[in-house]
Every structure is written in structure tokens, then in C-alpha cells.
Amino acid sequence: METIRTTDLAGNIGQRVRLHGWLHQTRRMGGVNFVLLRDGYGIAQAVVADPAALAPLQGLGSETVINLEGRVVAEAQARGGVELHDPLVQVITPVADPLPFPINKPALTTTLDTLLDHAPLGLRHPAKRALFRVQAAIMTAFRATLDAAGFTEIQSPKLLATASESGASVFPVDYFGRRAFLAQSPQFYKQIMVGVFERVYEVGPVFRAEAHHTSRHVNEYVSLDAEMGFITDHTTIMTLLTEVLRGIMAHLGDRHAADLALLGATVPAVPEPIPQIRFQAAQTLIWQQTGEDCRGEPDLAPAHERTLGAWAAASHGSDFLFVTGYPMSKRPFYTQPDPADPAYSNSFDLLFRGTELVTGGQRLHRYPDYLAALAQAGLAPEPFAGYLEAMRYGMPPHGGFAIGLERFVQQLSGLSNIREATLFPRDSARLAP
Amino acid sequence: METIRTTDLAGNIGQRVRLHGWLHQTRRMGGVNFVLLRDGYGIAQAVVADPAALAPLQGLGSETVINLEGRVVAEAQARGGVELHDPLVQVITPVADPLPFPINKPALTTTLDTLLDHAPLGLRHPAKRALFRVQAAIMTAFRATLDAAGFTEIQSPKLLATASESGASVFPVDYFGRRAFLAQSPQFYKQIMVGVFERVYEVGPVFRAEAHHTSRHVNEYVSLDAEMGFITDHTTIMTLLTEVLRGIMAHLGDRHAADLALLGATVPAVPEPIPQIRFQAAQTLIWQQTGEDCRGEPDLAPAHERTLGAWAAASHGSDFLFVTGYPMSKRPFYTQPDPADPAYSNSFDLLFRGTELVTGGQRLHRYPDYLAALAQAGLAPEPFAGYLEAMRYGMPPHGGFAIGLERFVQQLSGLSNIREATLFPRDSARLAP
Numbered sequence: 001m002e003t004i005r006t007t008d009l010a011g012n013i014g015q016r017v018r019l020h021g022w023l024h025q026t027r028r029m030g031g032v033n034f035v036l037l038r039d040g041y042g043i044a045q046a047v048v049a050d051p052a053a054l055a056p057l058q059g060l061g062s063e064t065v066i067n068l069e070g071r072v073v074a075e076a077q078a079r080g081g082v083e084l085h086d087p088l089v090q091v092i093t094p095v096a097d098p099l100p101f102p103i104n105k106p107a108l109t110t111t112l113d114t115l116l117d118h119a120p121l122g123l124r125h126p127a128k129r130a131l132f133r134v135q136a137a138i139m140t141a142f143r144a145t146l147d148a149a150g151f152t153e154i155q156s157p158k159l160l161a162t163a164s165e166s167g168a169s170v171f172p173v174d175y176f177g178r179r180a181f182l183a184q185s186p187q188f189y190k191q192i193m194v195g196v197f198e199r200v201y202e203v204g205p206v207f208r209a210e211a212h213h214t215s216r217h218v219n220e221y222v223s224l225d226a227e228m229g230f231i232t233d234h235t236t237i238m239t240l241l242t243e244v245l246r247g248i249m250a251h252l253g254d255r256h257a258a259d260l261a262l263l264g265a266t267v268p269a270v271p272e273p274i275p276q277i278r279f280q281a282a283q284t285l286i287w288q289q290t291g292e293d294c295r296g297e298p299d300l301a302p303a304h305e306r307t308l309g310a311w312a313a314a315s316h317g318s319d320f321l322f323v324t325g326y327p328m329s330k331r332p333f334y335t336q337p338d339p340a341d342p343a344y345s346n347s348f349d350l351l352f353r354g355t356e357l358v359t360g361g362q363r364l365h366r367y368p369d370y371l372a373a374l375a376q377a378g379l380a381p382e383p384f385a386g387y388l389e390a391m392r393y394g395m396p397p398h399g400g401f402a403i404g405l406e407r408f409v410q411q412l413s414g415l416s417n418i419r420e421a422t423l424f425p426r427d428s429a430r431l432a433p
Numbered sequence: 434m435e436t437i438r439t440t441d442l443a444g445n446i447g448q449r450v451r452l453h454g455w456l457h458q459t460r461r462m463g464g465v466n467f468v469l470l471r472d473g474y475g476i477a478q479a480v481v482a483d484p485a486a487l488a489p490l491q492g493l494g495s496e497t498v499i500n501l502e503g504r505v506v507a508e509a510q511a512r513g514g515v516e517l518h519d520p521l522v523q524v525i526t527p528v529a530d531p532l533p534f535p536i537n538k539p540a541l542t543t544t545l546d547t548l549l550d551h552a553p554l555g556l557r558h559p560a561k562r563a564l565f566r567v568q569a570a571i572m573t574a575f576r577a578t579l580d581a582a583g584f585t586e587i588q589s590p591k592l593l594a595t596a597s598e599s600g601a602s603v604f605p606v607d608y609f610g611r612r613a614f615l616a617q618s619p620q621f622y623k624q625i626m627v628g629v630f631e632r633v634y635e636v637g638p639v640f641r642a643e644a645h646h647t648s649r650h651v652n653e654y655v656s657l658d659a660e661m662g663f664i665t666d667h668t669t670i671m672t673l674l675t676e677v678l679r680g681i682m683a684h685l686g687d688r689h690a691a692d693l694a695l696l697g698a699t700v701p702a703v704p705e706p707i708p709q710i711r712f713q714a715a716q717t718l719i720w721q722q723t724g725e726d727c728r729g730e731p732d733l734a735p736a737h738e739r740t741l742g743a744w745a746a747a748s749h750g751s752d753f754l755f756v757t758g759y760p761m762s763k764r765p766f767y768t769q770p771d772p773a774d775p776a777y778s779n780s781f782d783l784l785f786r787g788t789e790l791v792t793g794g795q796r797l798h799r800y801p802d803y804l805a806a807l808a809q810a811g812l813a814p815e816p817f818a819g820y821l822e823a824m825r826y827g828m829p830p831h832g833g834f835a836i837g838l839e840r841f842v843q844q845l846s847g848l849s850n851i852r853e854a855t856l857f858p859r860d861s862a863r864l865a866p
Contacts, residue, residue: 003663005583020663022628022827040631040662041583063827092663093799095827120625120823129629136586140576150438150474153569155655155838157857158591158638159604161864171592172607173615176644176861182606189857192553192866195455196562198473204637205591211609222588229473230436230453230525366526386857386866390553394455394496394528405588424590424622424819428609431594433625433819 001069006042009082012072019044019084020092022124023057023064025104035087036104037068043126046070046084056089062104063124065093112417119424119433130259132423135409137256138248139203142224142403145247149240151199151226156189158182158205162383169209182207185402190227191334191363192390194398199228203405211428215417216302216355216407220426224408227400234336234346234362237399238276238322241350241358245320246270263413268319268352275312276322279344282308298330302355309354324348333377334370336362336399346399352411360401367391434502439475442515445505452477452517453525455557456490456497458537468520469537470501476559479503479517489522495537496557498526545850552857552866563692565856568842570689571681572636575657575836578680582673584632584659589622591615591638595816602642615640618835623660624767624796625823627831632661636838644861648850649735649788649840653859657841660833666769667779667795670832671709671755674783674791678753679703696846701752701785708745709755712777715741731763735788742787757781766810767803769795769832779832785844793834800824 003018021039028034033048035057046068048054057064070084100118101110103125108115115122122128143153163170163181173180186202193200206223226244231237252260253267260267277285283295286304289311294304300323312321325344328337336346347361364370370391374381381388410421419425424433436451454472461467466481479501481487490497503517533551534543536558541548548555555561576586596603596614606613619635626633639656659677664670685693686700693700710718716728719737722744727737733756745754758777761770769779780794797803803824807814814821843854852858857866 020829021631040585040629065827065829092829093827095825097825099826118822120628120819121826123626123629132587132629133585135588139586139588140580143573143576147573152473152566153572154565154856155568155572155636155638157653157859159640159653159859159864171613174605174607175864176642178864180604180864193556193856195553196473196556196565198454203588205588207592209609220590220592386553389551389866392528392530393532393554394498394526396453396498396525423587423626426590426592431592431608431611431613433822 003067006037006039006044006080009044009072009084010080013074013082014072016069016071016086017084018067018069020067021065023060023062023066023095025062026054026057035068035089037066038124038126043079044068044082044084045078046087048087049085053087053089056091060091060094060096062095062099062102063121064091064095066091112419116419116425116430117433123423127262130256130262131409131413131421133259134252134256134263134265134412135405135421137252137259138405138408139222139224141248141251142203142244143201144251145244146199146201146226148247149199149243151201151228152193152197154186154190154193154197154200154202155204156183156186156193156202158207171207171209184208185223186225187332187334187402188384188387190225190400191395191398192387194227194229195390195393195395198230198396199226201226213428215419216410218406218418218422218425218427221407221422222405224403224405225400226402227398229396229398231362231397231399233397234324234348234360234399237360237362237401238274238324238348241360241401242270242272242274245274246272265413268412270320271316271318274320274322274350275316275318276324276348277308279323279325279327282323285311298327300349300356305351305356306354309351312351313353319353321351322348323351331361333373333379334363336364336397350401352408355407355411357408357411358401358403360399362397362399365391365395365397436500439470439472439477439513442477442505442517443513446507446515447505449502449504449519450517452501452503454499454501456493456495456499456528458495459487459490468501468522470499471557471559476512477501477515477517478511479520481520482518486520486522489524493524493527493529495528495532495535496554497524497528499524545852549852549858549863550866556856560695563689563695564842564846564854566692567685567689567696567698567845568838568854570685570692571838571841572655572657574681574684575636575677576634577684578677579632579634579659582632582676584634584661585626585630587619587623587626587630587633587635588637589616589619589626589635591640604640604642617641618656619658620765620767620835621817621820623658623833624828624831625820627660627662628823628826628828631663631829632659634659646861648852649843651839651851651855651858651860654840654851654855655838657836657838658833659835660831662829662831664795664830664832666830667757667781667793667832670793670795670834671707671757671781674793674834675703675705675707678707679705698846701845703753704749704751707753707755707783708749708751709757709781710741712756712758712760715756718744731760733782733789738784738789739787742784745784746786752786754784755781756784764794766806766812767796769797769830783834785841788840788844790841790844791834791836793832795830795832798824798828798830 024038025036067090070087170181350358457471458469468479500523503520603614783791
């Protein structure tokens, strides 16, 4: 007898089949025993008319790994409209130890710290699985959308000779007796690779050594990076990002409706175009809406972003809002200034439900501009030699963006802490499991 | 006028079009000037009847970024059967500096070190681009094959609290004043995640601190990892790997024939089944073939693998060979012993053209077996707490494999040094660019 998945039961009504998985739950209702089996894809219910069928589970608890044979019967009351009758249970791996918390209740009610301490178990909860299936789907759709647009995937090194991009907040590594640093982003490499492929993307880990402990930051996360050449300015990148978001949302809607339902999440509409507001206008708006005068400040605080998010929802019916033209003073040295107003930049942030999700913009592309920008920032050119070589030997106008994967899932699912959206989060207090 | 790609020229015969890209070459043949433009996808040739059309390029050199307009004309002698006539050149980014080496010759003849020092330029060479397009395609096909088989993608942390897997050869990181380590593989996490999704894969960087300097090793590389539950034994994994290789080769053959031709590479046939030989039989074979008696040694040396690769090609017509049943003494503690002969393991290596490309096998899955294996290896259980928790709360028989991406491309393309198959290689002497 071939083993099938729980999600294939409905196509096998009347057949006797075998499932494998974990003993999710046994329960007694109205004098009848039910066994719930969870495999990697879903949950199936078996009705145990004869208690002797449960004998192999004597003394064993939840998460025991089992084979479960039975006849597939249509039953409107059951999950997925089917259940197994006349079950036969066979133990593959016994589990006798009680779990530190149950993972078969609709919600995980344990504290976040306990949950993270026991992530190898907690991640088995159906809602956690749905979350990380959605995360995988976002990566898949990100790549598929960009593949279709002529992008090439790259994998850039994470070990760097210099703490180069901003000089701050990088982890030092002992590299054969010298100091190396962990990449805080693939920024330089994706720009270099625009010189090779025109359009590139990368999905991979980035490392930030900021010691802050907030609900929106972890010290290692997955960055979805794209970069493309031959752009007009940052608006070309905003159009590309909009297309990527539409690709992701279409994929989630088509393929992950059940996962999203389990998370109580809805796929946001991606307006075409996404509403946008200039940085200075955004500050004025915040002042008008809240009475707090942040005009003249070089960046937006999280509370400001929430105000803007609420405004975009109320006035444009949009979960997304582009804020454009951030001051040059807070952007990295490679940022392209706005030609019409060089104190501001050809850059943007994308807010998603009131939180910064994406940062992007146009980069400088002329070699002399890089030399001038480094001098202006007080940086020596030598540590940037490889990066500068790409600029020296011909780069088109280019730009790109980076999406934080965990924050995307956090906002999509309405989670209060990004650690809930991270498989095995890393912060200043946590390096395990 | 919309800009099109060089690869779209053949569909625009008779039209006037615009291309953009890099000035790959200008040459004078038989009194006529030719301009070759390279975009991210290919190369196009323009015939310059009127030398005045080249005036914008006066004083500028190769890699100048340009727009190139012209009328598309069918010409059997030209690349792709088309060329541009009546061209108009417009400079986007001028390049006046001479290149350190030419990138418009059929082969890059500069030394490897010079090439790596100038990777941002050297990677623009058409053959290098083809190589890394093939590398991207391998990742795409790896994921697509596993997605279709019900696998879920994961991204596991690269910062770990303990130098856990083997205790050797990991890079230490200064993590907020304490010591962390860079992951040498996602091994523990992919196993943990089998408890969640049954089948998982990961594509990402791994870090090995071995100071050796060989043509087959770099210190950071991309690992294509898969792991699945509910297997019979390691042969289930070998079947999966065979399916993945077939998926990759089919994709390369379908979509990257031109890239492979540029590399002088052929897509190997993946026999069904791939021939296999037991470790001990392989040692006997090596002894018979070479006179070198390596019987009793716990592992195969590179020369042994080459002998076995030649034997597989000669006797089975296969570029691939599974070697199974390696001694337990050289395998990590989580390896499942062969039940029939516990000094040997339910493991395999896959040789590709005489070099180890993949390592895989069945893992232990019972909690008591892990405790015993750690004790046997002289390892304390505490640093493995999270990993052990997955085993304690029910794991099915499982196993997996890991493919080294750069080595795959190296062997496929017949390159003598893995650094040629790595975008920005890292070794004990090289951390930049």
C-alpha cells in the first residue's frame, strides 16, 4: 500500500490508504475515540470504533511518529470533508516524554521566550507552519517575478575584508588570524553584478550588529534584494517593486489561501500605482495630523510611519505607501541625489501597514561621482577598490531595493514581534536554538 | 522608441530599434567599421558605413555604456543572423581608462589571480557570464524539482552559539562580546525542520575555516541542501538526488544550451539508476586498477575518486557514481549505521567526473540513539539541546544530501580551479573584492 499525503485523502474516497506523520491528538467525544494525524501538509482525522486499535499507542504521547491506515470516508463534519474509518496504527518512533507545551490547540498561548526556546517543537504547530510556508512562498514568487523580467540570481560573499557599507554595526570575524566582517547587505555586490547581467537579485542572510532590542529587529535576517541597470531614476525601481509585490500577492492568493486563513491574514491589494508622498510633504502631514512637528528631522520615526500608514489606508484605501525623496544626510554615500534638489535623494521607503518594509533608490553610477561622494563622507577609497572598479569601467544608471523577509511576514500576519516571524531568531540575548 | 534586448533583435527585422549596453568592441574589417554592443543578455553587431556615426565614441574605450539605435537587417554571417545598419550611438557613461585586460577576446588569458583581483570587470566576459548563468539555473532547477516533490524552502541561521557539528574548522564571530560561530552547514536545522514540514531544502552560504589551499576548496561556498523524512534508508535519498540531478540537467539542456556551448560544456546523461559501488568494493577496485592498496583506510583520497570516476565512465558510460557505505569512523555522529554491519554507514558520496560532488545519507532519528552517539563521540549533550529536542519529540527515519554549487559548475565546465566557478571567492589569502 502506497503512503499518501493527508491533502490527497479527498481523492481516495472508498479506498484503504496509509498515511504517516505525527500523533497530533487523541480525543474522546461522545463515546468515540478520534485520532488526529499531522503530516507535513495537513491533518487527518480517524474514527476509532474499536478501542483495541489504539493499543499500540499505550503509554505513548503526542508527537509519536506513526503510520495510520484506514478507509477513506466522506464526512461533511470532518476537516477537508473526509475521515478514516477502521484505522490501524503502527508506531514508527515512540514519544513518551510530555511536551513542554501543547501544540495541538488552535493557538500557542505560551510566552514568546518559551516558544523560542523550544522552537524545534513550537514550529510544528499548524499556525507556525502556515507562517513559514507563506515565507517560503514569498521567496518563490519574488524569484519567479524577477526571473520573468530577465533578472539573474546571484550569491554574493558574506565574509568581507572591510566594514565598508556604512562603517557601523557589523560583526567582526576571526578569519585566519585577520579581521573580516559579516555582510550587512549584498549592496556592493549586486551593484557590481548589474555591470555583468543588467538585472540581478539575491535572497540570503544579512547581519546587523545593532544591539537594539525592538519588536521590529533581529540581528540576522533574510533580505530579498534586487538591482537593475538602465533606469530613468528611482521611479523605475518603484515600478519594478510594485510588479514584484503584485507577483507575490497573486501567488499567495492562488496557492496559500488556506495558510493565510489559518493565520487570520488577508492578502493586501497592491494599488496600481501605489500612492506616494514626498518626504517633506509627509512630515507636514504628520504635523497636521498629530500636532507633532517633525519637519526638519532627517528621518521618520516608527510612530511617524504608523501615522502615514493610517493616512494611506484612510485616504487611499492602500496598505502600501511610498515615501520618496529622503534627505541625503541619512542615506548612504552611494545614493543618487535628486538633480532638482540635491539635499534630497532619488530614494524611497515603502511602508506596509505603517511599517517600513522596503528601502530602495537610485545609486550613483559615474566613477568621479563615487570618488567625490567618498571624499565628502570622509572615507578613503582603498577599501572600496573592487566596488569602485565596477564604476570605473562603465556602469549605467541603476538602482534597486531590499525587502526584509521576516518583517514582510510579520506585517502580513499582524504579529507584534518579528521574532514570531523568524524561524530561529538571533538577537543580542539569543543565539540558540 | 522602446529599448529592446540583443536577444530580441531577430524578431524585429526591418525595424529601427534601440539597444543599450556596453561597448564590447569596435573593429575595422575590410574598410568597414563594426561596433559590438553587449547587453545583459547577448552581443549585437552594428555596421558603421559612415565613420561620422562613431564621433560620440571619440577618445572613449571599451565598456563605455551606450545607447545604440539602428535598423535590424538579416545577415547570415552575423551573430544570431542579424545586424544593425545606419547606427546612431549615444554615450550614457563614458569610459576613458584602459582596461587591465581585454574582455572581448574569446578566452580570458590573464592569470587567475589577476582575474580574481579584477572580478568586477572579468565577470563581464561572455564566457564568465555564461558560467554564472548556469550556476543560477542550477539553483532554479534544484528548487523547482524539490518544490514539485512537496519540499518547503527554509532559511536557517548562520550565526550559531556552538561550534557544534564537528567541533572543527569554524569561524568565530564576536557577537556582542561573546563568541558565536559561522554555520559550516544547515545540517541541524534542516533535520529539525523535517519535524515540521517532512521535506525541506535550503540554498545558502556555508563557511569552512580549513586553511587548506586546494583547487577544489574555498572557505565560503553555496550549499544546496535537502532533507526528507519517512525514508526507508539512504537509498531513498539516492533516488531523490537522482531525480534532482535529472531535473537540473533537463533544465540546463532546455534553457541554457547556448551558455553551455560557450563554455564548451556538455550536459551529462543521468543514468537511471546511477551506478553504485560499496566503499569496500571501491577500495578493492582501486587496488586492482592502480596497484595502490588503500583497503582499510577510512576514506577515499582525491586520486582514488578520479580512478573510480574513470572506471564508472569506462565500464558504465556514466559521469556519475555513487559510493555507498563509508566507514562510520569518518562520518559525523548523527550518521545512521548500516544495520547489517554497524562499522559502516547508511551514507553515500556521489562522484561527478571523478570528484566528490554530493555527500548524503540517513541520519539517526531516535532520541536514545543520539544520546548514545554523542557519548560515544565524547560530546556533551548540552550544546545540542535544540537539536536534541527535535529528536526527543518524535522524528521519523530521515536523511538528506548537500551539493556544493561551485564545485558542480566547476566539474560541469571542466575548470581546473573552483575559484573560477565562484563569483567572489574567499580563501585564506583572499577576502576581496
